[in-house]
Each structure stands twice: as structure tokens, then as C-alpha cells.
Amino acid sequence: MRTILRFFFVRFLLVLAELIFACTVLIRGAFAEMVHGRVHFPEGQDGSNVAVTLRSRKGLSVVSTRTDTKGWYRFENMTPGEYLLEANDVSSTFGASVLILLRPDENITRNIELKVRGMPTEIQVTASGIPQILSEVSKAADVLDGNEIRRRAEHTILEAIRNIPGVRVKQSGGPGSLASIETRGLRHYDTSLLIDGLRLRDAAGTQGSATSFYENLVVLDTERIEFVRGSGSSMYGSHAMGGVINLTSRTGGGPTHGEVSFEGGGLGSSRSLARVGGGLGSLDQFMYSAGISRINVTKGVDGFDPYRNTSGHGSIGYKFSPSVSLSGRIWVADASVALNESPMFDQSILENHPLSGPVPAIGLAADQLENFSHERPFEARDATFIQGFNDPDSYRLSSFLAGALVFQHELNPFSSYRVSYHGVDTKRSFRDGPGGRSLFDPEFGNDSLFNGHVDTVTARTNNQFKDHMFSVGYEYEREQYFNLNVDENPDPILQFESSAFSEQSSHAVFVQDQIRLIDGQLQVGLSGRFQQFSLDRPVFSGNSNPYVDVDSVSVPAASTADGAISYWFRSSNTKLRAHVGNSYRSPSSFERFGASFFGGWASFWGDPSLKPDRSIATDAGIDQWLLGSRLRLSGTYFYTSLQEVIVFDFGIIDPLNDPFMRFGGYRNTGGGMARGAELSASLALSESFRLATSYTYTDSVSHSSTVSGVDFFQRLGVSDHMFSLTTTQRFGKYFDVTFDLFVASDYPLVFFGANRRLMFDGPFKADLVAAYRFPIGESRELRLFSKVENLFNKKYFENGFESPGIWAIGGLSFSF
Structure with missing residues (x-):
């Protein structure tokens, strides 16, 4: 059985390598779409060092970058399709997300204004397997x-x-x-x-x-x-x-x-x-x-x-x-x-249990627990179990x-x-x-x-x-x-x-x-x-x-x-x-x-x-x-x-x-x-x-x-x-x-x-x-x-x- 599994796994790797090579030859350079823009805070300050993430609606592509000192971000060579664009400052206090549609041979400029929001992030993936805004989940x-x-x-x-x-x-x-x-x-x-x-x-x-x-x-x-x-x-x-x-x-x-x-x-x-x-x-x-x-x-x-x-x-x-x-x-x-x-439990502990009903859980006192663990005489006192x-x-x-x-x-x-x-x-x-x-x-x-x-x-x-x-x-x-x-x-x-x-x-x-x-x-x-x-x-x-x-x-x-x-x-x-x-x-x-x-x-x-x-x-x-x-x-x-x-x-x-x-x-x-x-x-x-x-x-x-x-x-x-x-x-x-x-x-x-x-x-x-x-x-x-x-x-x-x-x-x- 294991020999058969190894055979199929090796075949999987070979097919994967062939796919990668074929796709690299046929598709390299086929797309040149770009998404870029400027991130700024509500008062207009530049959003420097802000994390910007672009997620494909098809649930595959996820790319990230950080804005420069002037708040600019840039994603190049993106494939056409729907994306969720999200920006978060380093504290996650300010953020924003937006849905964009990238068409073939199109460049999109999308400026982002950060805002204070109740949730640290607005995008969730696990619920459906594809990126969604929380209002869609x-x-x-x-x-x-x-x-x-x-x-x-x-x-x-x-x-x-x-x-x-x-x-x-x-x-x-x-x-x-x-x-x-x-x-x-x-x-x-x-x-x-x-x-x-x-x-x-x-x-x-x-x-x-x-x-x-x-x-x-x-x-x-x-x-x-x-x-x-x-x-x-x-x-x-x-x-x-x-x-x-x-x-x-x-x-x-x-x-x-x-x-x-x-x-x-x-x-x-x-x-x-x-x-x-x-x-x-x-x-x-x-x-x-x-x-x-x-x-x-x-x-x-x-x-x-x-x-x-x-x-x-x-x-x-x-x-x-x-x-x-x-x-x-x-x-x-x-x-x-x-x-x-x-x-x-110990017999002296069990004697503290009420005759019926639930037993309140009271652990053995620390000094008596030390005695018990070293097999020395100990006092149960009010304990109902030994932790x-x-x-x-x-x-x-x-x-x-x-x-x-x-x-x-x-x-x-x-x-x-x-x-x-x-x-x-x-x-x-x-x-x-x-x-x-x-x-x-x-x-x-x-x-x-x-x-x-x-x-x-x-x-x-x-x-x-x-x-x-x-x-x-x-x-x-x-x-x-x-x-x-x-x-x-x-x-x-x-x-x-x-x-x-x-x-x-x-x-x-x-x-x-x-x-x-x-x-x-x-x-x-x-x-x-x-x-x-x-x-x-x-x-x-x-x-x-x-x-x-x-x-x-x-x-x-x-x-x-x-x-x-x-x-x-x-x-x-x-x-x-x-x-x-x-x-x-x-x-x-x-x-x-x-x-x-x-x-x-x-x-x-x-x-x-x-x-x-x-x-x-x-x-x-x-x-x-x-x-x-x-x-x-x-x-x-x-x-x-x-x-x-x-x-x-x-x-x-x-x-x-x-x-x-x-x-x-x-x-x-x-x-x-x-x-x-x-x-x-x-x-x-x-x-x-x-x-x-x-x-x-x-x-x-x-x-x-x-x-x-x-x-x-x-x-x-x-x-x-x-x-x-x-x-x-x-x-x-x-x-x-x-x-x-x-x-x-x-x-x-x-x-x-x-x-x-x-x-x-x-x-x-x-x-x-x-x-x-x-x-x-x-x-x-x-x-x-x-x-x-x-x-x-x-x-x-x-x-x-x-x-x-x-x-x-x-x-x-x-x-x-």
C-alpha cells in the first residue's frame, strides 16, 4: 500500500512541476494590471507605514505591502477580477476596506481614507472559504x-x-x-x-x-x-x-x-x-x-x-x-x-463530603499538600479533594x-x-x-x-x-x-x-x-x-x-x-x-x-x-x-x-x-x-x-x-x-x-x-x-x-x- 502511495505522490510532484513550467512559459507577462493609491488619516495626514492587503475574491491571491513615507502603496502585475482592498495602521485603530473590480489592461487608482472602526479588521475568509466583508458573512x-x-x-x-x-x-x-x-x-x-x-x-x-x-x-x-x-x-x-x-x-x-x-x-x-x-x-x-x-x-x-x-x-x-x-x-x-x-482523594478527605448532593470543591491547603505529596502526615481540614x-x-x-x-x-x-x-x-x-x-x-x-x-x-x-x-x-x-x-x-x-x-x-x-x-x-x-x-x-x-x-x-x-x-x-x-x-x-x-x-x-x-x-x-x-x-x-x-x-x-x-x-x-x-x-x-x-x-x-x-x-x-x-x-x-x-x-x-x-x-x-x-x-x-x-x-x-x-x-x-x- 505504501509503495503505491509513494508512486502516486511522486507522480503528483512531477505533474505539478510540469504545470508550473507550462504556466510560466505561456502566461508570463500576460497581465500588467496595477492597483495603486494614497492612504491618509481623517485629518489628511499621510498614512505612512500602513499595512495594505489585496485579496482576490476567488480566494487564492493574497498580496501585502506597506505604504511609503508619503502614504503611497502600489500593486503591479495583478490578474483581472474582484478584489477586497484593506488598509490598517500599526495599532489597528484606523482601517478601511473596499471592493474593487480590476478589468483587463486597466490600472486603478484608489485612495483610501482611514477611519476609526469598532472591529480591528472588516474582512473574514474562513466562513465561506473566500474573502468577505463582515457585513456579508x-x-x-x-x-x-x-x-x-x-x-x-x-x-x-x-x-x-x-x-x-x-x-x-x-x-x-x-x-x-x-x-x-x-x-x-x-x-x-x-x-x-x-x-x-x-x-x-x-x-x-x-x-x-x-x-x-x-x-x-x-x-x-x-x-x-x-x-x-x-x-x-x-x-x-x-x-x-x-x-x-x-x-x-x-x-x-x-x-x-x-x-x-x-x-x-x-x-x-x-x-x-x-x-x-x-x-x-x-x-x-x-x-x-x-x-x-x-x-x-x-x-x-x-x-x-x-x-x-x-x-x-x-x-x-x-x-x-x-x-x-x-x-x-x-x-x-x-x-x-x-x-x-x-x-x-484520601479517606480523611472523603469524610468531609456531605451525604448527598453536590460537593463544593475545596482544595487541600498549600502546606498540607506539601506534606501529602512527600507522604508525611497531613490534616484534611475542610478540603474535599486533593488538587x-x-x-x-x-x-x-x-x-x-x-x-x-x-x-x-x-x-x-x-x-x-x-x-x-x-x-x-x-x-x-x-x-x-x-x-x-x-x-x-x-x-x-x-x-x-x-x-x-x-x-x-x-x-x-x-x-x-x-x-x-x-x-x-x-x-x-x-x-x-x-x-x-x-x-x-x-x-x-x-x-x-x-x-x-x-x-x-x-x-x-x-x-x-x-x-x-x-x-x-x-x-x-x-x-x-x-x-x-x-x-x-x-x-x-x-x-x-x-x-x-x-x-x-x-x-x-x-x-x-x-x-x-x-x-x-x-x-x-x-x-x-x-x-x-x-x-x-x-x-x-x-x-x-x-x-x-x-x-x-x-x-x-x-x-x-x-x-x-x-x-x-x-x-x-x-x-x-x-x-x-x-x-x-x-x-x-x-x-x-x-x-x-x-x-x-x-x-x-x-x-x-x-x-x-x-x-x-x-x-x-x-x-x-x-x-x-x-x-x-x-x-x-x-x-x-x-x-x-x-x-x-x-x-x-x-x-x-x-x-x-x-x-x-x-x-x-x-x-x-x-x-x-x-x-x-x-x-x-x-x-x-x-x-x-x-x-x-x-x-x-x-x-x-x-x-x-x-x-x-x-x-x-x-x-x-x-x-x-x-x-x-x-x-x-x-x-x-x-x-x-x-x-x-x-x-x-x-x-x-x-x-x-x-x-x-x-x-x-x-x-x-
Whole structure:
């Protein structure tokens, strides 16, 4: 099988090379259209060093530059067609966007007047796969640009998206600890993560999602983050049941620009960053952007949680002609973190539990936790659980590499196609020894490796027919899973080593029709996808293989359909929108063939005949712009039904009747539902004051009880209420202060060792950032900044692990 795949991949590369050569010869110099103009502020000042981006409506071409000292910008050798032109100043306080139509052999002069607006950017791509102004978007979507993330001094993608409505970010401890993203009350693996529109996921993860690497995704060379909530599988495939996150890389272009930054402070943390971008050639024929960062945390929450992360992120692009381009992107990260023991109970702790009803979650006092972790006598006092604590010989090593190669060809003003390859390689190693205080600590040191690899080849064509932008595409995906377990028993005869390897592939076709009617006021989006899976026989070493007859197993396919509609009332600046669609999550390799190895024995949990998770979701909302677009109000009602899900279960599976002789493992069952409302507001009262706030109500329940032995159906870990607030005040021209707040209501959890529902207080986390800029000439500046995390020193737990109290960092950056 692999030989055949290698043959087809080599053929793909050869055909791609032939296409590039042919297009270069035939099309070079065929277009000479130009877009240029001057950018200025409302008072007429020249808009120097303003970022200007031109995006093709066909969803392919994206070019960027910066204005000169007089505010002039220039794009040459552009292909005819519709474009969205956007300009943003370095603070994202001022901006503007406009739709232009570029005809053959035409030069366009388009001057841009910047204005204060409520949103940092007005263009969104992920919702429909093509650039749209926010007034055209038919789905619930939010956009964060790099300037806003920089202003909040956020290090990670997780922290950057924390305040988006409907989104719950959790991190089980300090920097580098396990993290998750939950959208609209669904599970942490129901959100799909994309880099430049291409999926990033861990094939060796339990559910095959990107959750294993969320904590290692740092803000480095990311231009913007787009978050679309609601079903998205018709466009983006598996896992897009609750929403889609798209991380857009900087493309470079324009004069050479970049940044060097260093910061350090609390938790023994330090961070250094360097990035550079620009273009080469008279017309930016070659564009590049790249960055590297290093994070080093020596102490962490309890003083024994070191974390290190080295990351690199960059992209390059080359234009063979105005209509033919080839681009590449790479994102790598290598990290290590010390792990803590999981939350647990002691008999003296259990005696504090009330006889019935929920148990208030009260962690063990810090001094007594220290005694307990060192197996010394301790006092339970009023504690109802023992929070995660230091394990001296447990840590995780992890790394990922995501690389893409994209070939794009605009055939004419109305048709284009794109062929892409995306490879994702993930590695995780869990090291543990006998040093901790847990029932599951091994007698000897051991190591468990989980390696995954995903290859994805996608071909897509976009064709415009009057008011229709019709797209059709094909996707081939292959994933590999490898697990190796070894111990260090001093007796060589008793040493045990086991491994598992599996491979699955899929073929998918997808279609989309984006319809613009009534001069763009009415937007209709229709899409669908069909995906068929095939499995190879897994290989196990050191154990028997119950899946030898996998070739005879019928593997269910997945199919989706999606529809979205919006109408824009120009007279009142009001948009009504609605969205309905079904989504799916394909079973992971572990769910199909997974096994656990302990003491030389293997327990098999997988079922290759599993059906995909399936859901139907709908939402409806209204967006209102006021005060000349300085104020944006938004409200959305959402409902998601999990029709069928994959669960891990004991007691239901009968080994005598199970084809794989399992006594427990993965099976299909009914899911549940989540519904609620999202409210948000964004206000730019003036060029010096900006505010964004949101509130989310969520009701999430399961079809079966989430606590054994009682009738309790609320989904564990979900807060009913969430509130966020971000505000920035600029004092004078160069000093600004940003305040950031996130609050969530209490939520239930259940831990191993006590079948009781613990009620945890939700997080109350406020951050404060102060920064002062020292301009150095027209395009250079020195920026001094400081950030205080958890400003009010509120103590809270996430998944039973204590979060950091108040801590602060200070730093400086030089940009050019």
C-alpha cells in the first residue's frame, strides 16, 4: 500500500512541476494590471507605514505591502477580477476596506481614507472559504488581528482566543500544561484547527484532534486568527462540529520589516522572539516571512513545573507570473514540561463530603499538600479533594512539524484552481517513574511514545458564474499511528516492550456555491462533503492481534450538507443571518485499533467498524453597526444536537459476542445537545479608546447520566455563564493600557476515587498591560511593556489543577 502511495505522490510532484513550467512559459507577462493609491488619516495626514492587503475574491491571491513615507502603496502585475482592498495602521485603530473590480489592461487608482472602526479588521475568509466583508458573512465569526494580540501581550493562541463569545479555554495548571478549547458547550475535540485553511491534528491523539498541542501553539508569525462557530465539516472535514479556528500566517511582501523582543518575570519565565518579512524583486516576485521564539519557565505554579518551548514559523511565496504562484509554509515546535499527579482523594478527605448532593470543591491547603505529596502526615481540614501536585519524575516531551506546499493558478478573471499538500508530523513521549504518590505510578521507570503522521493532498477549483462562486474539490488523506511502550525493570528477563502501528486513509469530495444577490445584500452559501475511509491491518508487537480480519470490516462513510444565509439592510446597517448544517468527526486510529499495555498484558479497546460522530447544528443571529461603524452589536442563538457519538465504556460490551473479544472499549451511542445564546459588543469610542465585551449562556446535557448511579445529565466541565471584557485606553500618542477580564460560572466535575459531583468555582481572571512606544524615524520604534496576569490574585482550579496566582512580566521590543 505504501509503495503505491509513494508512486502516486511522486507522480503528483512531477505533474505539478510540469504545470508550473507550462504556466510560466505561456502566461508570463500576460497581465500588467496595477492597483495603486494614497492612504491618509481623517485629518489628511499621510498614512505612512500602513499595512495594505489585496485579496482576490476567488480566494487564492493574497498580496501585502506597506505604504511609503508619503502614504503611497502600489500593486503591479495583478490578474483581472474582484478584489477586497484593506488598509490598517500599526495599532489597528484606523482601517478601511473596499471592493474593487480590476478589468483587463486597466490600472486603478484608489485612495483610501482611514477611519476609526469598532472591529480591528472588516474582512473574514474562513466562513465561506473566500474573502468577505463582515457585513456579508452568514455565520457567527470573529477575527483577531496580530496588532490586537500584540497589544494584549499574549504568548499563546489559547490566551488570544479566550475572550471570544461561546469559547471556553482551559489549561490544567501553568504555562505548558495540558489545555483544551470547548466551543458552545461541546467536547474539546469538536473544534477543528486550521493553519492557512489546512487541518492540523494529531493522528496519535485519542480522538485524533489537535488538543495534544494547543499549549505549544505560540503567537509567532501569525497575522490573524479567525474563529467561525457552528458546523463546518462540509468545508473543512472532520472535527468541525462546534467551530473552526483558522490561524493565518504572515505572507511577507513590501519593504523588509520585523521585530526583536525579549521579556521575563514571574514563574521564572522568559521569552525571546525574532521575526522578519519582506519581498524581493521589483514587484515582490518573491515574498517571505519567518520568526523564531524561545520560552523558558523554570518554576511554574508550585515552583517545580519547568516548561520549555522552541518554535519556528515561516512562509515563502514565488510568483512565476501574475497568475501562477507557488508558496510554502512551515510551523515547528519542540517542548518539554514537568507533569503533576492527577487530582485524587484520601479517606480523611472523603469524610468531609456531605451525604448527598453536590460537593463544593475545596482544595487541600498549600502546606498540607506539601506534606501529602512527600507522604508525611497531613490534616484534611475542610478540603474535599486533593488538587494536582508535583510528581518528581514525570514529564512530557512533545514536538510537531506542519508543512504545506500550495500551487495556485488563476486561469482567467472567473476561474482558478489550487493544489496543496499538507504534512503534519507529531511526537509525544510520556516519561514516568516510581517517585510520585499515585495508585498508578509504575514500579520502575517507563516511557510511552505516541507518534502520528498525516498527509493531505487537496485540489480545488473556484469558478464564478455571474452571481455564483462555485467550488468543487477533492481531498486525499492518509494518517499513521505508532505507539511504543518500554519499561526499565532491572531484571532483563522481565523487561517488557510493546508497540502498535496502524494506518488509515480516506477520499473526500466537496462542493460549495456562494451566491451574491441584490448587489451583495443577500448572501447564500450551500456546501456538502462526502468522505470514504479505508483501513490497513494494524501491527502489534509483543501481543496477539484481534484485528487480523479488518479487511472484511465494513467502514461507514461520512456525509454532510450545510446552508447559510444573510441579508444586509444598508439603510440601517443591520444584518440578519442564519446557518444550519450537519457535521462529523471521523474515528481516530486509537478508537479503531487502540490498546493499553501494562505489565506485559494488553487490553484492546478499538473497534474498526465505528461510525463517525454526527451532529446537526443551527444558529440565527443579528449584527448591528452604529455610530458610523464604530459600534458593532451582535446576538446569536445556537442549538446543536449530537445525534451519535463515540464513547469509552465498560460493562456494555460482551466479550463473548464482540468480534474482537473486548470486555470494554469504544462504541457508538446517543450523544446529547447544547444550546444557548451569545451576545457581544465592540466599540471604538475614539481613536484612543476601544472596548469589546461578550456574554455567553450555555445549556449542555448528555443523553445518559454523567455521574454514575444518579440522574444527572449536565455535561461535566461546562459553565452555564461566561463573560469577557477587553478595553484599551491610549494616553497621548504613545502610551496605552489594556485591561482584559474573563469570568465563568461554576461547573461540575467527577474524579476517579469518588463517584461524587464536585462543584468548582469558575475562573475569574483579569490581566493588565501597559506599554509605551518610542518612535525612531518613520518605520521603527522601541516599545517597553509590562503585563500583570491574574491581577486580582483570584484562586481557581481548572480540571482539578491550581492555576497561577498573580504574576507579572516586563519586556521590550524593537520593530522596524
